[in-house]
Amino acid sequence: MFTRPFRPADQVAAGPAAPATALSGHDLELRYGGRPVVHGVSLALEPGRATALVGPNGSGKSTLLRALSRLHRVDGGRVTLGSPEERSERDAALLSPRQFAREVTLFSQSRPAPQGLTVAEVVAFGRHPYRRGFAGPTDEDRTAVDRAMGVTGVRDMAGRPVGELSGGEMQRVWLAACLAQETGVVLLDEPTNHLDLRYQIETLDLVRDLVEDHGIAVGIVLHDLDHASRVADTLVLMCSGRVHAVGAPADVLTAENIGEVYDIRVEVGVDPRTGRLRIDPLGRRDS
Helix, strand or coil: CCCCCCCCCCCCCCCCCCCCCEEEEEEEEEEECCEEEEEEEEEEECCCEEEEEECCCCCCHHHHHHHHCCCCCCCEEEEEEECCCCCCCEEHHHCCHHHHHCCEEEECCCCCCCCCCEHHHHHHHHHHHHCCCCCCCCHHHHHHHHHHHHHCCCHHHCCCEHHHCCHHHHHHHHHHHHHHCCCCEEEEECCCCCCCHHHHHHHHHHHHHHHHHHCCEEEEECCCHHHHHHHCCEEEEEECCEEEEEECHHHHCCHHHHHHHHCCEEEEEECCCCCCEEEEEECCCCC
16 A cells, blocks of 8 residues: 555654755756757755646756756756755765765656566665665665655565566656655656556655655656646746746746646636645637
8 A cells, every 4th residue: 555654653664864955956058969958947956845847848847857866967057965054055066976866866757667676676776875885785775675665555566576567556666766765855757657546646645745744855847737736835837948937836827827838728726625726728619
């Protein structure tokens, strides 16, 4: 069963809290295939807050997230890491891959399903930044892996070969590997893709748990605007590689902003029961 992470009622004891870390991009200029795709964008992912990036296809949101994770070259500007205890920010480019991976983890859209490995072995990939040479897993590694499998609902599949899993199941296994990394910053690129309705909502709840219960800085790319408004403290609406609007979801996801960026008419309201935004796109057949 997909359980909420690290709560006192869980059967697995909570692990050590990840250090509070902020990840920031400053005036980022990014290219893709030699073509400029992000133009002078700045943003900060802060501890205990979820920042959602939304926008149409080609707006640069996934490229921006990959640049923050050091998987996409930065042609201009810089990416920095900092914490409340630090007086100055550190240039992320100067950290070793192992040092960076102990502070930032990325859940990417597409990852292969490794053949010949079990679910538990794949989740254990998340502990790689903490391994020393050819040493085997420590008790801390085993605990982190078991905890991550528990909160993502894959513990019962621990011994199954990943080649037998569905796309949605594999999605949760990779998410567990990211959580096993136990970093202060978690980046998620379309984490609800390939998931059925239940696990889409459970994944969004998991993001809120990471933010509210553990002070993690979360950056998340989403296509679904309702999902974004549900999970985000700060919402960044992108268009053509630039920030069109940024702020609280209710201030950014207006009918005017959505219409300008997506070129479609919408009605935006508030659900009277939940208090959440409700976005209703209007097609040609809607009066």
